Structures are given as structure tokens and as C-alpha cells.
Amino acid sequence: MEKTGEFPGTSLSDADIKEGKVLLTEWHPNLKYAWDAGVAVGRFLEELKQGRIIGTKCDRCGRVVVPPRVFCEWCFKTSDGWVYLKDTGVINTYSISYIAWDASRVEEPTIPIVVNIDGASPGMGFLHLLGEVEPDPAKIRIGMPVQAVWKPAEERVGAITDIKYFRPI
Numbered sequence: 001m002e003k004t005g006e007f008p009g010t011s012l013s014d015a016d017i018k019e020g021k022v023l024l025t026e027w028h029p030n031l032k033y034a035w036d037a038g039v040a041v042g043r044f045l046e047e048l049k050q051g052r053i054i055g056t057k058c059d060r061c062g063r064v065v066v067p068p069r070v071f072c073e074w075c076f077k078t079s080d081g082w083v084y085l086k087d088t089g090v091i092n093t094y095s096i097s098y099i100a101w102d103a104s105r106v107e108e109p110t111i112p113i114v115v116n117i118d119g120a121s122p123g124m125g126f127l128h129l130l131g132e133v134e135p136d137p138a139k140i141r142i143g144m145p146v147q148a149v150w151k152p153a154e155e156r157v158g159a160i161t162d163i164k165y166f167r168p169i
């Protein structure tokens with residue numbers, strides 16, 4: 001494990017924990033709870049399970065936003081309805097990432113992107129991954145058109161990961 005001079009310590013990887021290389025204690029609290037995604041994101045996730053991307057519109061400012069919201073924060077009013085969007089878009093921004101969630105270095109980089117979804121207002125989209133392209137800045141560009149690659153219907157659970165990644169088109 002690597003230590004930094006200024007903040008000495010030992011970083012832990014997922015494997016260190018799973019393989020029991022550190023002292024662990026287990027505790028199973030008897031807690032029962034439900035988490036509500038809310039009206040807008042709840043519908044968004046349910047539509048993802050069906051292989052669709054949905055947003056909401058505001059008739060006052062004319063914006064179509066995604067992920068959907070129950071209110072327009074520009075106009076301080078309730079949204080005016082649902083709008084089905086395409087599963088295509090363009091890359092708003094991207095990064096080539098060589099670190100995993102636990103800050104460990106990975107050999108095969110991922111390419112996180114913010115994708116602006118077609119049919120939504122400019123700049124409206126969400127964070128996802130780019131796939132089927134080499135992690136080379138010469139092969140990726142802002143404004144590059146992309147399309148969602150969906151998991152098979154039987155594997156979708158109503159999560160943003162129902163889209164495996166976006167690929168260039």
C-alpha cells in the first residue's frame with residue numbers, strides 16, 4: 001500500500017475487505033425501511049426498466065428537463081407533463097478515468113461522460129459511461145453523437161445501470 005508523506009495512512013481496496021485482510025465486525029440491525037425515489041425520479045427509473053428515457057416539460061419557460069422534475073426551478077411552478085425522449089444524445093463532457101471507486105488504480109480505464117439527451121433542452125442530460133471506443137482523447141470529442149446500449153429487458157431493474165453505456169453512432 002502506498003502512503004503519502006503529508007497524510008500517512010494505509011489505503012484499503014475492496015479486495016482487502018472481501019478477503020478479510022482487515023479487522024471487521026458484522027452487525028445485523030433489524031431495521032425495516034423503504035426508500036421512495038419520488039414521483040419524478042421514480043417514473044424515470046420505471047421508464048428505464050422499459051427501455052425508455054423520459055423527461056418533464058415546463059410550458060412557461062419551454063424547457064424539457066431530464067432527469068425529470070416535478071417542478072421547474074426557473075419558474076417556481078409544477079411541471080406541465082411528461083415527455084418521452086430519444087435514447088440518443090451528444091457528449092457534453094467526458095473524462096478518462098484510471099481510478100476505481102476506492103481510489104485504487106485500474107489498468108482498463110472507464111470513460112465517464114455527461115450526455116445531453118436528444119429531445120431535451122440544451123445542456124440537459126446525465127452522467128453515464130462511454131463504451132465501444134478506445135480511451136484516447138483523439139477518438140472522443142465534445143458533441144460526439146452517442147446512443148444508449150441497453151441491458152436485455154429481463155435484466156433491467158429500474159436503475160440508471162439498465163443502460164450499460166453509451167456508444168458512438
Ligand SMILES: [Zn+2]
Pocket residue numbers: 058059060061062063072073074075076
Ligand atoms: Zn419553467
